[in-house]
Amino acid sequence: MRTTELAPGANLAALRKGRGWSQTYLARKANISVSLLSKIEVGDRTLTPAVAAVLATPLGLTMAEVLGRATVEQDSEAHLSALRSAVRDYDLPGRQEVHEGRIGAALEAAGRLRDDVQVARLLRTLPKLLRDATAHAHSANTVDAWAALSDVYSTVYWLAARHRWMDMAELAVTRQRWAIEQRTNPLGAALAARDRAGTYLNGGDFEGGLTVVDRAIAAAQTSLSGQERAFAVGVLNLRGMTLAGRLMDKVEGKREAERHIASAAEAAGWFDRDWNRHHMIFGPQNTATHVLATRLDLGKPHEALSAAEDIDTVLEGLPPTRIAPTRINMARAQLDVGDRDGALENLALAWDVAPQMTRIHPMGREVFRVVSSLHRRSNPQLLRLSKLSGMAL
Known part of the structure; x- marks a missing residue:
């Protein structure tokens, strides 16, 4: 699995150069302008998901691979390995006795970590929760038990998708749908389809x-x-x-x-x-x-910013998992209309509310790369975000 600490546009440049391709060659194969590709690679424009998807085809990659899979901290690698093992053992429930109340409490705790974008702590808790929910579903064999297992797999998908671990994400949604199909649950089926x-x-x-x-x-x-x-x-x-x-x-x-x-x-x-x-x-x-x-x-972008005129009211009461991406999107829109200072301000707000998400969010890293490239000189806010993100100015 290739992981990177590069922002998406820089990762794209590394992928292209690794193949020995010129910008002209890749642009022609992707049917985009050389000017756009050049601006993306040097940091004058953000690499958007739509453009990343177009570029992925001639590179023989997925969009997620072009954007770059996020890394985990070294002390989290064992937890990631344990999670992969638990996902593989979907039909091996184990012999532990698990009470329904314990599953419900653990699910609520994992949900709070997800809503607050505490991805490191969530990764630590998921392997045991998945094994316990698997054992309980096979033992109880009720609608609620299988729905709880489906919810755990949904959280596994969420974590994997945030890091662009698409092999795990795709396996998680397959398991999620399998769990919900064990007992009829129309709402669970709809949410599984969404994932x-x-x-x-x-x-x-x-x-x-x-x-x-x-x-x-x-x-x-x-x-x-x-x-x-x-x-x-x-x-x-x-x-x-x-x-x-x-x-x-x-x-x-x-x-x-x-x-x-x-x-x-x-x-x-x-x-x-x-x-x-x-x-x-x-x-x-x-x-x-x-x-x-x-x-x-x-x-x-102007329409996007118009939709965000009352953004503080819109975001009031929403969890960090929704606030941070919205602030990042506002920063993207402000970059597109030439408001570099506004983009930096909204990016800083994203970091403040959900630092772990913003660190691994491809557009969070990409917006910082472009903002830092376009600012003529560094300032305290740029220096702070550079330290937080681990990305040099």
């Missing part, structure tokens, strides 16, 4: 992900009712708008994005405040953060 579509998102197959989302929405609309249906349809539409925003055909992307935005807004009407169920969040606030990100991915 599965995430593997398409991170792999750069945006069309495939949209197919998964649309199929899951149709199933949720017929199998669920009331707020549960609104919640399931809502979280799926959030995934759908993200996938649509990253389509290279921006005309088609806008059409698909608007369809999912409208559907998400309708579902959000069922909620006064956002719900957090199974550590997925849906409601009017999280819908607004996704609309901002989607407008940005569609190449409309």
Whole structure:
């Protein structure tokens, strides 16, 4: 597994040079301009997920590999190995007796670590939690027990996707769906489909992900009712708008994005405040953060910033796992409109609220690379973020 401490644009340059390719050759194979590729590599422009997906094809890589897999601390490698082992042993439940109450408490604790983006501590807790949940599901064989196991696999997927460990992410969503299929659970099936579509998102197959989302929405609309249906349809539409925003055909992307935005807004009407169920969040606030990100991915930074005019109110009460990416997206949009100081301010806010996420978030690292490149001279904020990120100015 290739890991890197490079920001995505610098990682792209290293991948290209490692193959002995010129910028002209790669740009021609990817059907993008040499000027754009050059600006990305030197740090004048951010490498966006959509462009990374296009460049991944001629390189024979996934989008995640172009963005660069994140590393873990040396003392976390044993925990990562233990987690991989627990995922492999999905049908080997062990002989330990596990009480349902203990599983529920451990799941809540893991959920809090996920919401607070405490990725190092989460990695330490997941191997035992996964083995205990596996043993309990096989022993109890109830809807709730299998749903709890599915939730653990969802958290494994979340952790793997944040680090771009796509082999583990794809295996986790396969196990998640397997667990939920042991006992009928329409809401669990919808959430598992949402995570599965995430593997398409991170792999750069945006069309495939949209197919998964649309199929899951149709199933949720017929199998669920009331707020549960609104919640399931809502979280799926959030995934759908993200996938649509990253389509290279921006005309088609806008059409698909608007369809999912409208559907998400309708579902959000069922909620006064956002719900957090199974550590997925849906409601009017999280819908607004996704609309901002989607407008940005569609190449409309001014529209993205307009959607963020009341951003402090939008983010109020949301967990760090949602606040930090939104601040990073705002920084990306501000870079695109030439507001370097605003971009630096929002990037600093992302670091303050969720330092572990911002360190491994590809756009968090990429925005810092471009901000530091465009500033004529360093300042205390840049120096602070350089130290936190481990990225030189």
